[in-house]
Amino acid sequence: GWMMGAGPKKDKKFIQKLMKQLKEGKKELFIVDDKDGTPTYTHDFAKNVKALIQNEYWGLYNMVCGGQTSRLEVANELLKMLKLSDTVKITTVKSDYFKEIYFAERPLCERLVNRKLELRKVNLMQDWRVALKQYLDKYYQGYLN
Template identity: 30%
Template sequence: MKILVVGSGGQLGRELKKLHTSDDANSWMFAARDQIDLQKADDLRRLNEWKPDVVVNCAAYTQVDKAEEEVYACWEINALGVGRLAKKCNEIGSWLIHVSSDYVYHHNPGRPIKEEDPLFPRGIYAASKAGGETLVREFNPKHIVIRTSWLYGNEGPNFVKTMIKLGETKSELRVVADQWGSPTYTYDLAKAIRKIIRTLADSPNAEFAGTYHYANEGVINWHGFAREIMQEMGYDTHVLPITSAEYAAAAPRPGWSALSLSKIKRVFDIFPPHWRISLKSYLQELKKTI
């Protein structure tokens, strides 16, 4: 199988790049924004030459708060650009594995959210991610949409790295305690994507097409997550709980992002590790570099 990763310069894209060295069965290509820019329709012509069997889209406009101002850019990349990519994949007969977000939900059914639950995207970023998903389904029947949450990885900035930096210097921090979800290590998600690709290679028809959740197992709020990071790092920084209203971010965040993982377990035999276990191994890796 020939696999093309679009958006290979981001957290998840770079994780997939690292992981592909241990995959001899497939040939991988990586395109960062300078090679495939989702805002430039002409760039997609490259797919005619490369003819990948599977495209993994990790590219996205991810500045959630800035999106409230940069509405057009966010919509152009996350919805229209993704739609164009899906159309091109359909044209060349390739699968599209597209990464989406827990932000499409914004409601609490009182249990882990299932893939078929209704979407209530709030804010420009959330709406653009929901729009992108819709266009993927519309334009390419050979699609896998993966909704994930609270990503952190070895590359690029993320919540864990921010907490470590603050923990080094601050004696007290205030962190939101009314948003619940599952922190997800990009290494685990990258491995899940690799497993999905292997399954698709064994089954060329579209029986696996659909929408799936992938997150690390277990649910916590940001305050609890921050406390765990401080504890693991051996910092005695006090982490105080605040509300989303007190934090007052520009874009709304979902209060409940607990994603049901039953479908991905059942269909792809993928069993995500618990977030605590993944955080520990992430920090062990990170400590080697600081």
């Protein structure tokens, strides 16, 4: 999964990069279609960590937003939420399109499953679409105007 949470100033993640391109007036986004993952809202993450501590559940946990998805699906959803689906084109590329910029090899699937949270009945992670909407409302109000 990848995090979203610091907003335009600090965030160097997928959503922030897309928002920056949109603010610059880009009418075409290049999105990889061979990577799966789930965006994770840091606020949800923190809330869930707190619940684990309060319950004294120690150990290693996977903690990502609910809903299986891909970067392509997230980009499409983002444009839909921003009402830009008709004006901005998404062009799909394979991940080696970006290999000059990102040297680190990325796994084909970055998706993690919150199974342990589920077992302990402390999975507070929201669906990624809900989290994405909250994130945009909190950090990107009026950003593109």
